[in-house]
Amino acid sequence: MTSVGPRKGVVFTFARHPNSGSTQQKPPPPPPPSTSPRRRTTVNPSIPRREQHAHVRFILVVDTIVSITLDMDSSTENQVTSKPTGLRPPTKIQLPSSPVLSRSNGLTEMTAAAANSRSAMAPPPLNAATKHKPSNLPEPDAKQRKTLAERAGEPHNSKIAAPSSSRQAYTNGRQGSANGANGFSASMSRVPSNRAPKHNPGKSLGNSVGHHGSRAPSAHNNYGGARPKSSYSNHQRSKSHHQSYRPATSMTHHAQNDEPERKVYDDARVSSLEAQFQALREQMETDVSKQGNLKESIKLYETKNAELEATCTQYRTALDEHKTDIRDLRGLVSTANMELEALRRSHSFEVDDLRRKHRSEVEDLEDRNRKITERSRRDNDEEVRKVQRELELEAERTLKAHSEQLAEMEKRLKTELEEERAKRLQEAQEFQAEFVAKLRDAGVEADAKNREAQLLQGELTNVKAELDRERTLKNGLQAQLTESATLTLTLEASNKAMKEKIHFLESDSQAQSTEFNNLHARMQKAIEEAELANEKLRQEETLRRKLHNQVQELKGNIRVMCRVRPKHDAETDPAKIEFPDSDADSKEVAVKGPEKTSAMGNVTTQMYSYAFDRVFSPASQNSEVFEEISQLVQSALDGYNVCIFCYGQTGSGKTFTMSSQDGMIPRATAQIYSEAQRLEAKGWRYQMEGSFVEVYNETYNDLLGRSEDLDKKKIEVRHDTAKKQTVLENAVSVPLDGPDRVEEILSRADKNRTVAATKANMRSSRSHSVFILKLRGENSITGEKSEGTLNLVDLAGSERLEHSKAEGARLKETQNINKSLSCLGDVINALGSAKEGTHIPYRNSKLTYLLQYSLGGNSKTLMFVMVSPLQAHLQETVTSLKFATKVHNTHIGTAKKQTKT
Numbered sequence: 018m019t020s021v022g023p024r025k026g027v028v029f030t031f032a033r034h035p036n037s038g039s040t041q042q043k044p045p046p047p048p049p050p051s052t053s054p055r056r057r058t059t060v061n062p063s064i065p066r067r068e069q070h071a072h073v074r075f076i077l078v079v080d081t082i083v084s085i086t087l088d089m090d091s092s093t094e095n096q097v098t099s100k101p102t103g104l105r106p107p108t109k110i111q112l113p114s115s116p117v118l119s120r121s122n123g124l125t126e127m128t129a130a131a132a133n134s135r136s137a138m139a140p141p142p143l144n145a146a147t148k149h150k151p152s153n154l155p156e157p158d159a160k161q162r163k164t165l166a167e168r169a170g171e172p173h174n175s176k177i178a179a180p181s182s183s184r185q186a187y188t189n190g191r192q193g194s195a196n197g198a199n200g201f202s203a204s205m206s207r208v209p210s211n212r213a214p215k216h217n218p219g220k221s222l223g224n225s226v227g228h229h230g231s232r233a234p235s236a237h238n239n240y241g242g243a244r245p246k247s248s249y250s251n252h253q254r255s256k257s258h259h260q261s262y263r264p265a266t267s268m269t270h271h272a273q274n275d276e277p278e279r280k281v282y283d284d285a286r287v288s289s290l291e292a293q294f295q296a297l298r299e300q301m302e303t304d305v306s307k308q309g310n311l312k313e314s315i316k317l318y319e320t321k322n323a324e325l326e327a328t329c330t331q332y333r334t335a336l337d338e339h340k341t342d343i344r345d346l347r348g349l350v351s352t353a354n355m356e357l358e359a360l361r362r363s364h365s366f367e368v369d370d371l372r373r374k375h376r377s378e379v380e381d382l383e384d385r386n387r388k389i390t391e392r393s394r395r396d397n398d399e400e401v402r403k404v405q406r407e408l409e410l411e412a413e414r415t416l417k418a419h420s421e422q423l424a425e426m427e428k429r430l431k432t433e434l435e436e437e438r439a440k441r442l443q444e445a446q447e448f449q450a451e452f453v454a455k456l457r458d459a460g461v462e463a464d465a466k467n468r469e470a471q472l473l474q475g476e477l478t479n480v481k482a483e484l485d486r487e488r489t490l491k492n493g494l495q496a497q498l499t500e501s502a503t504l505t506l507t508l509e510a511s512n513k514a515m516k517e518k519i520h521f522l523e524s525d526s527q528a529q530s531t532e533f534n535n536l537h538a539r540m541q542k543a544i545e546e547a548e549l550a551n552e553k554l555r556q557e558e559t560l561r562r563k564l565h566n567q568v569q570e571l572k573g574n575i576r577v578m579c580r581v582r583p584k585h586d587a588e589t590d591p592a593k594i595e596f597p598d599s600d601a602d603s604k605e606v607a608v609k610g611p612e613k614t615s616a617m618g619n620v621t622t623q624m625y626s627y628a629f630d631r632v633f634s635p636a637s638q639n640s641e642v643f644e645e646i647s648q649l650v651q652s653a654l655d656g657y658n659v660c661i662f663c664y665g666q667t668g669s670g671k672t673f674t675m676s677s678q679d680g681m682i683p684r685a686t687a688q689i690y691s692e693a694q695r696l697e698a699k700g701w702r703y704q705m706e707g708s709f710v711e712v713y714n715e716t717y718n719d720l721l722g723r724s725e726d727l728d729k730k731k732i733e734v735r736h737d738t739a740k741k742q743t744v745l746e747n748a749v750s751v752p753l754d755g756p757d758r759v760e761e762i763l764s765r766a767d768k769n770r771t772v773a774a775t776k777a778n779m780r781s782s783r784s785h786s787v788f789i790l791k792l793r794g795e796n797s798i799t800g801e802k803s804e805g806t807l808n809l810v811d812l813a814g815s816e817r818l819e820h821s822k823a824e825g826a827r828l829k830e831t832q833n834i835n836k837s838l839s840c841l842g843d844v845i846n847a848l849g850s851a852k853e854g855t856h857i858p859y860r861n862s863k864l865t866y867l868l869q870y871s872l873g874g875n876s877k878t879l880m881f882v883m884v885s886p887l888q889a890h891l892q893e894t895v896t897s898l899k900f901a902t903k904v905h906n907t908h909i910g911t912a913k914k915q916t917k918t
């Protein structure tokens with residue numbers, strides 16, 4: 018875009034609207050920044066007056082040139098813009114929006130800021146030009162300095178006036194012919210002043226202008242040929258060029274010399290400028306001619322553009338037609354699709370109809386075929402029957418014909434025979450009469466006749482044989498007929514029987530159904546009755562448990578029974594033990610004490626009598642003993658803690674009673690299993706776990722663990738005070754899923770004890786063994802839960818130290834045994850005498866600590882006091898019996914059932 022101020026203005030500026038860059042014509046690069054010459058000439062006092070004057074004159078001249086050019090350009094522009102072309106309108110239309118120029122104000126000065134914004138180059142100081150133009154200073158060395166024309170050929174020079182790449186291209190395009198302009202730019206623009214003096218002062222301004230004017234027209238082609246405002250750019254540059262080449266030194270010199278010299282100088286300067294003007298004019302003419310070329314080019318382009326538009330319109334029309342065709346085709350395709358779909362549908366309907374028709378035809382054919390088959394079968398049967406009948410008739414007919422034929426033949430033969438005989442007789446008589454002489458001949462003839470008769474007889478025999486055959490045949494046919502008739506009769510009978518059977522079965526099915534319903538009803542009734550009975554049983558069971566435990570409570574929660582083992586054959590010197598009430602329910606035992614000799618010499622013996630809950634004589638069996646304790650075992654299933662222990666001296670039969678093959682432990686577990694199974698019908702399910710530990714020298718050992726760990730593995734006993742249960746930590750617990758498992762447990766425990774035993778120490782005698790059976794039951798019907806524990810304890814043999822004379826390890830064992838037994842007595846004693854809240858010394862021994870919840874108020878305890886039958890053990894026997902009596906006399910609080918609902 019080109020914008021020019023009024024003709025008489027001081028500043029002219031080439032401004033370009035930013036939007037104009039989109040035109041096809043490549044715009045000229047923005048002019049280099051320039052400052053107002055007026056400002057320079059009028060404001061800056063540092064410039065010599067003569068020089069300023071020369072500037073003014075120069076500007077006036079230039080202004081004139083510009084105005085001429087503007088007239089030409091504007092007319093050209095008007096011509097161009099008035100033509101209706103398809104090209105973008107010239108950028109001149111956007112002049113009013115230019116921030117640089119305002120027509121309302123006439124020629125507006127470009128402010129420094131505006132100028133800066135249009136150039137990347139900083140404006141040089143105003144006096145920069147003068148600073149480098151001292152006339153009195155020596156010129157720089159020619160070798161070091163380059164002429165402006167030389168520098169114009171250097172690529173870097175163009176950068177001075179081209180801050181952007183586009184400007185660079187533009188400048189480079191021009192550099193071959195616009196060296197002078199570069200020189201102007203260096204002066205007019207804000208190119209640093211140190212570049213300005215680099216021009217060769219030897220070259221005059223006229224040379225520069227002339228050089229400028231001699232710029233080849235082809236240089237303008239570098240602007241793209243469509244840039245009509247390039248001449249203005251040249252103008253501006255020419256002005257700058259003028260200023261740049263203004264010989265400041267001469268101006269300075271004039272200022273210092275007299276006036277005539279200055280005038281000469283000015284004239285020279287004016288003439289130079291005029292020459293320059295002439296050159297510029299030529300240049301402008303050239304530009305005008307170029308402009309004409311450009312206009313032609315524009316016209317050409319317009320024509321091409323019009324052609325292209327026409328082509329475009331044709332293409333658009335063709336495109337629209339194609340689109341219409343495509344739409345039509347789509348419509349046709351959719352119509353065809355719809356028709357195809359309709360055809361497919363009708364075809365599928367037809368196929369379905371055909372299928373249905375075919376199916377019905379096939380069914381008809383099958384039906385017809387069936388009927389035909391049925392009919393043919395019936396016809397066949399009928400035919401067979403008919404043939405059979407015909408055969409029978411034929412047979413009858415044949416038989417009848419044969420019979421008739423035979424009878425006729427026989428009759429004929431008889432007749433013939435009779436006739437022949439009569440004839441022969443007549444002939445014989447005739448011959449007798451006639452041929453007496455001929456008797457021999459007649460005899461011969463008779464013989465012949467006889468032979469003939471014999472032949473006839475043979476023939477008759479043959480006929481008879483034939484008749485016999487016919488008869489045989491007839492008989493055979495009759496037999497066949499009879500057989501067929503029999504078969505028919507049999508089949509008919511069978512058919513009848515089958516019909517009767519079907520009839521019977523049909524009638525029987527109804528009877529059976531009725532019977533089944535009756536049975537079902539009876540079964541339902543029986544089930545209901547069974548349910549009622551079960552319910553009643555459950556109630557009975559609950560009542561039984563209640564009553565049973567009431568009885569147990571009445572019997573006391575600690576009971577003592579005494580068992581005297583039998584004497585072995587090898588054992589002599591039996592003690593005198595009596596059983597005063599020798600009935601089936603013995604409760605007393607009397608032991609005859611040692612003989613005592615009085616001072617008078619009388620030998621007396623004292624009888625010690627003891628009464629317990631039950632006394633078992635040596636003849637009693639384990640089964641009898643178990644009968645007495647089975648109720649307690651039942652209590653464990655009912656949710657009680659039960660403790661049964663055997664107390665007595667060594668060899669008194671504790672292990673035999675407790676752990677032998679038919680001892681209390683196997684029997685108790687067997688009973689628990691059978692009872693648990695019985696209770697399953699009442700909704701109870703039990704889980705059973707067994708542990709077996711021993712207390713040896715006040716240490717717990719696991720008898721079900723590995724034998725090598727017997728004295729090494731530490732077992733901890735923990736008490737759950739809330740649940741009143743004892744937990745054995747680190748001890749093996751075996752789930753008892755069958756009574757046979759008890760044998761396994763007992764043999765494993767026995768093996769461990771045997772391994773641990775030494776010759777001098779039978780381990781089983783020197784330790785307390787405790788079999789613990791935990792029973793957890795749950796009733797799925799009533800929702801009851803129970804947790805009981807059965808403890809079966811085989812205590813170590815009690816011994817008196819003075820009697821055993823034990824030393825060393827045995828002494829320690831004995832002391833520990835006696836201590837724990839003493840503690841057991843203390844606990845029982847405390848339980849019997851204690852008021853509520855009194856301390857029970859369970860912790861005084863490992864044994865009582867282990868049995869804490871199985872001794873006392875929450876449990877049922879049974880003590881077997883085992884008695885040796887030997888006199889040698891009498892003292893120990895009496896001690897044991899006394900201890901047992903003490904326990905027996907103890908009343909321990911009421912047991913509590915561990916049940917939940």
Ligand SMILES: Nc1ncnc2c1ncn2[C@@H]1O[C@H](COP(=O)(O)OP(=O)(O)OP(=O)(O)O)[C@@H](O)[C@H]1O
Pocket residue numbers: 581582583635637665666667668669670671672673674779781782783812813814883
């Ligand atoms: N009721 C009995 N019938 C037959 N034999 C018995 C009976 N009671 C014990 N015996 C036998 O007496 C012997 C000693 O019995 P047992 O080992 O049971 O005594 P113990 O009190 O366990 O001895 P320890 O305290 O040393 O273990 C064994 O041989 C045993 O078979």
